[in-house]
Structures are given as structure tokens and as C-alpha cells.
Amino acid sequence: MMRKFCQAILLLLTAATAGAAQPDAFLQKHEENLAKKPQDLTVELRLADHKTQFQQGEIVRVELVFSSTEPDKYTFVNRSYDRSGRLDMDGFELDRPSDIIDPLSDYFVKNMGGL
Secondary structure, three states: OHHHHHHHHHHHHHHHHHHHHOOOHHHHHHHHHHHHOOOOEEEEEEEOOOOOOOOOOOOOOEEEEEEEOOOOOOOOOOOOOOOOOOOOOOOOOOOOHHHOOOOOHHHHHHHOOOO
8 A cells, every 4th residue: 555655656746747847838938028028118917997807708908007217218109090900019928828719800800801
């Protein structure tokens, strides 16, 4: 019985070590992006109404807060429309992209002649 217990512990330790050896791709990309960020620039994404749970289809209001310790160094471009209705100047990295559904993707793909 003690032998089976030791084998189970060894198996768990091996699995934990194997998982730790492979860095999480999302966290790795996050660290790379943080290294590129100018030190005098701060960008904060926060929930506008401080909610932490949402229902599918519910609008999630977010706020982006930009600040810098260097006055007049950066210009904020607040373009909100480009004939297609979607701007491609920003990108997003998701830690679980398979869990995300874009409710407007069918509309834009169908109406813009996409896939």
C-alpha cells in the first residue's frame, strides 16, 4: 500500500513539473508586451460599473484610462468609425479564445463579403 501511495505522489509531482516546464502562451505574450511598453505610459482597463458577473448577451461597459508622466508626449486618437463600422487599429489577446463568441461576427462577415 505504501508503494502505491509513493507511486501516486511521484506521478502527481511529475505531472506538476511537466506542466510548469511549459510556459503559458498568454502569459508569455503578456510579458513580451509589457517589456515593450514605455515606462512613462500607463493604460488601465476597468469595468465601468464594477460588476464582476455578466449574462450572455449583456453589454459589458469598460473604461480605458490613459495617463503619462510626460505631458504632451502622446496623442490620443479617438476615431470611432471607419465606413465598415469596425476599427482594426487595436488588437486584443485572449487567454481562452475558444470561450469567446463575437455576436456581431456573422453580421459583419455576411455583409462585408467575408467568409
